[in-house]
Every structure is written in structure tokens, then in C-alpha cells.
Amino acid sequence: MAKIKTKRERVKFASDNVAGACPEVLDAILKANDGDSTPYGNDQISTELQDKFSEIFEKDVIVFPTASGTAANALALSTMTPSFGNIYCHKLSHINTDECGAPEFYTGGGKLIALQGVDGKITADELNQSIGGKGIVHHTQPSSVSITQVCETGEVYQIDEIKMISDVAHKHNLNMHMDGARFANALVSLDVTPAEMTWKAGIDVLSFGATKNGCLAAEAIIFFKKDLVGNIAFLMKRAGHLLSKMRFVSAQLDAYISNDVWLRNAKHANKMGKKLSEGLAHHSDIKLSYPTEANEVFAKFPRNMIEHLNSEGYKMNEDELDGKSTRLVAAWNTQDSDVDQLLEILKNSN
Known part of the structure; x- marks a missing residue:
């Protein structure tokens, strides 16, 4: 009964x-707990994640596991936005309303430019009209764009929408970030490949969400453009997100992306x-x-x-x-x- x-x-x-957390993730944590392992992300599980994510995204990527979505977003944005830079996002986006100023803090003062959008999604036209002040010393400088997938109204950015926004960003030499807190939910909704929803559509850096969909506490920053990696390793350490026992975060991600979990x-x-x-x-x-x-x-x-x-x-x-x-x-x-x-x-x- x-x-x-x-x-x-x-x-x-x-x-x-x-x-x-789902059973597969919990089992992986217990398995990772058996015996000793090299600390600070130099363990075998963490190292092999690079190849596994590269296979999933059909491209050589660089992966940095983190324990929270806020850290993933803020640290990702800090690699592409200087302290005097602008981050264009929707007014309802998590980075603007729910992360306690973490993007501004981690970038050292980067400014969020909140766009009105339509039903929770920014539009390419509004973005294009909003970008300005480049090269003018009195203005913060256009640096990056962040979209949330699934967006804050529960709707999903379509592939052509992502491409149009990315095209505008890249036309102005801005970098594209995707907050993928519900990345898998959007992916299966669109019935496309991870590559099609990210780098093939113009995304440069992805915050890969997993905690909401079955992990205990695991996210990942995924770089599709290697030249954006920059000082992320030092930023993670300074921010307290280089975990000594990173294998337990990596083990969650490994189980999560294995066998279509x-x-x-x-x-x-x-x-x-x-x-x-x-x-x-x-x-x-x-x-x-x-x-x-x-x-x-x-x-x-x-x-x-x-x-x-x-x-x-x-x-x-x-x-x-x-x-x-x-x-x-x-x-x-x-x-x-x-x-x-x-x-x-x-x-x-x-």
C-alpha cells in the first residue's frame, strides 16, 4: 500500500x-569513496571527464567541475568579462535576480545590463540595440551575453533564437554564455544534440547544470573556446571552489552523463x-x-x-x-x- x-x-x-539524488549518482559517490585518490581534481575520474564531455559535445572541451550553479555562472562569466565590462542578460535571469551579486563580485565589478525580452527570453534585436559605448572610456564596455536555458518562464530557447543572439554577440565581439541550470530538460524538449544547442549555435561557455536533475551537488563549467579558459583555475582556487576531494563532484557528473541517466x-x-x-x-x-x-x-x-x-x-x-x-x-x-x-x-x- x-x-x-x-x-x-x-x-x-x-x-x-x-x-x-538519483540512485546512480549515490552509487557513484560510494564507489569513489573506496580507497585513496589524488586531490584537487587530479584524480582519474576528474581527468576522464574531459574526454567524456568532449564525446557528448562532439568537440574537444575543457571542463571544470563545481559544487553550485551560482559558482559555475559567476566563475564562467569572470573569464569573459573584465571588471569594467557589461554582461547582457534578461531582467528575470538568475544571475540578475537570484545570485546575490555573485557575477559582479567574481568579475570584480562587471555590470549586468538587464534586458526586457519577451516572455523570459532576450531577443537578438533588443540585444543589438542595447550594445553601445564601445571604446568610450566613460562607459562600461560590452563584454558578454548570458542566456538561461530553460529560461525563467519555463520556456526553451529555440535553436534559431540562440543562433541569432549569438550572431549579434559575436558581431560586436562579445562572448556567449549559457546558464544551463536545466540544460537536460531543454535538450530533450528540443530533441537536439548537446552540440546543436551549444557551440554549433554560437555558445562559447556553458554552465552545465546537474544538481536539479539528479545530482547531489554537481555542476560544470564547459569551455568550447579554449582561449577563454584564461585564469579560471586560479579564480576557482581563490573563490574556494577548487575542492580537495573533487573526485566526489566528478563522480556525480560521471554517473549523471553515463548510460543516458x-x-x-x-x-x-x-x-x-x-x-x-x-x-x-x-x-x-x-x-x-x-x-x-x-x-x-x-x-x-x-x-x-x-x-x-x-x-x-x-x-x-x-x-x-x-x-x-x-x-x-x-x-x-x-x-x-x-x-x-x-x-x-x-x-x-x-
């Missing part, structure tokens, strides 16, 4: 961060997100705010429904984006029964 979840346990859908997890999360979205759409009082293209669902609920869900123990993320939409997120371990239970409770909210 399935366990009846108490109200206190219902943190499902608050975020995909509420999920634990990351793709299976993302496909399942997206499937559950779509099921939840379709269920909510059946309620005449609930309006979806944006198309559900991956595992995040944004909707506008009547106050009585939100209060009812809160009374049932759910943690409803209000004040998202426009202050009116509520975000629900499916994870790699979300079950059909979890979605069914939420939808059933909504039926009794009137």
Missing part, C-alpha cells in the same frame, strides 16, 4: 531542488510537468501564464485555491515573475501519483 503523505511532507512542486531523468521530469500543466488547464479558474515546454509550470490561481493548497501542506511559490504567477516544478523523481494527488486536492478547493 502506498504511503499516505502528511501535509508536512508536501514540498513536491516547490522546486526541482527538493528532490534527492541525465536524459532519462529530464524526459521524465518534462513528462510530469506536461501532465501537471494539462491537468491545471482543465480548471476554468486557472490560467497558464506561459507554455509548458519543459518541467516548470507557471499559472495564475484564484486566491482560494492557493490558500487551500497551502492548508494541505503544499509550499506554493507565489510572487514569481510578474507577482501574479505561481510556479510549480516537476523533478526527476516526481510520480504520476504526485500529480494526481495535487489535481485531486484542487478539485476540492471550491
Whole structure:
């Protein structure tokens, strides 16, 4: 008999961060714990990651594992943005709203230029119109562009959108960064290859997210342009992100990208997100705010429904984006029964 979840346990859908690590990742950590290993990323697992990621991306890449997405984003941007440089991003992007000034701190003062965009995504036209002041000593200098995939409204940048934004960036000699916190979710949504969604579309550096999709604490900075690597190793050490026992982070990434674990997890999360979205759409009082293209669902609920869900123990993320939409997120371990239970409770909210 399935366990009846108490109200206190219902943190499902608050975020995909509420999920634990998947079995393959946990097994890999235990295996990495057997015996001794060279520290500071010089272990065999970390070294072999370079070849494994290069195979996945169909290109020789340089990989630096990190323990958090904030570190991955901020350190990646610090390699391509000087202290007097601009980083163009969407106004809702994580680097602009949720990382406590980390990009500015790690770049030594780089300035975020927040773009309005459309439905959470920046556009090539707006970017092109916003870039200015190059060579003028009184202005911060255009240096880099950052896009989030999946973006902050749950929508996915299409390949042609990435290419057009990258073309504008490179036309102005700016570097392209992708915050791939939900990289796998976007990848399976588009049904393209990792290469097609990154360097073939003009991305220079990727923050490869894994924690939200089944890892314990593991991300990676992936360089497609070797000349951007620069002093990243020193920056990581100075920032406290060169872990002595890096093998445990690398082991997570190794298990995650092996045997299609990351793709299976993302496909399942997206499937559950779509099921939840379709269920909510059946309620005449609930309006979806944006198309559900991956595992995040944004909707506008009547106050009585939100209060009812809160009374049932759910943690409803209000004040998202426009202050009116509520975000629900499916994870790699979300079950059909979890979605069914939420939808059933909504039926009794009137």
C-alpha cells in the first residue's frame, strides 16, 4: 500500500531542488569513496571527464567541475568579462535576480545590463540595440551575453533564437554564455544534440547544470573556446571552489552523463510537468501564464485555491515573475501519483 503523505511532507512542486539524488549518482559517490585518490581534481575520474564531455559535445572541451550553479555562472562569466565590462542578460535571469551579486563580485565589478525580452527570453534585436559605448572610456564596455536555458518562464530557447543572439554577440565581439541550470530538460524538449544547442549555435561557455536533475551537488563549467579558459583555475582556487576531494563532484557528473541517466531523468521530469500543466488547464479558474515546454509550470490561481493548497501542506511559490504567477516544478523523481494527488486536492478547493 502506498504511503499516505502528511501535509508536512508536501514540498513536491516547490522546486526541482527538493528532490534527492538519483540512485546512480549515490552509487557513484560510494564507489569513489573506496580507497585513496589524488586531490584537487587530479584524480582519474576528474581527468576522464574531459574526454567524456568532449564525446557528448562532439568537440574537444575543457571542463571544470563545481559544487553550485551560482559558482559555475559567476566563475564562467569572470573569464569573459573584465571588471569594467557589461554582461547582457534578461531582467528575470538568475544571475540578475537570484545570485546575490555573485557575477559582479567574481568579475570584480562587471555590470549586468538587464534586458526586457519577451516572455523570459532576450531577443537578438533588443540585444543589438542595447550594445553601445564601445571604446568610450566613460562607459562600461560590452563584454558578454548570458542566456538561461530553460529560461525563467519555463520556456526553451529555440535553436534559431540562440543562433541569432549569438550572431549579434559575436558581431560586436562579445562572448556567449549559457546558464544551463536545466540544460537536460531543454535538450530533450528540443530533441537536439548537446552540440546543436551549444557551440554549433554560437555558445562559447556553458554552465552545465546537474544538481536539479539528479545530482547531489554537481555542476560544470564547459569551455568550447579554449582561449577563454584564461585564469579560471586560479579564480576557482581563490573563490574556494577548487575542492580537495573533487573526485566526489566528478563522480556525480560521471554517473549523471553515463548510460543516458541525465536524459532519462529530464524526459521524465518534462513528462510530469506536461501532465501537471494539462491537468491545471482543465480548471476554468486557472490560467497558464506561459507554455509548458519543459518541467516548470507557471499559472495564475484564484486566491482560494492557493490558500487551500497551502492548508494541505503544499509550499506554493507565489510572487514569481510578474507577482501574479505561481510556479510549480516537476523533478526527476516526481510520480504520476504526485500529480494526481495535487489535481485531486484542487478539485476540492471550491
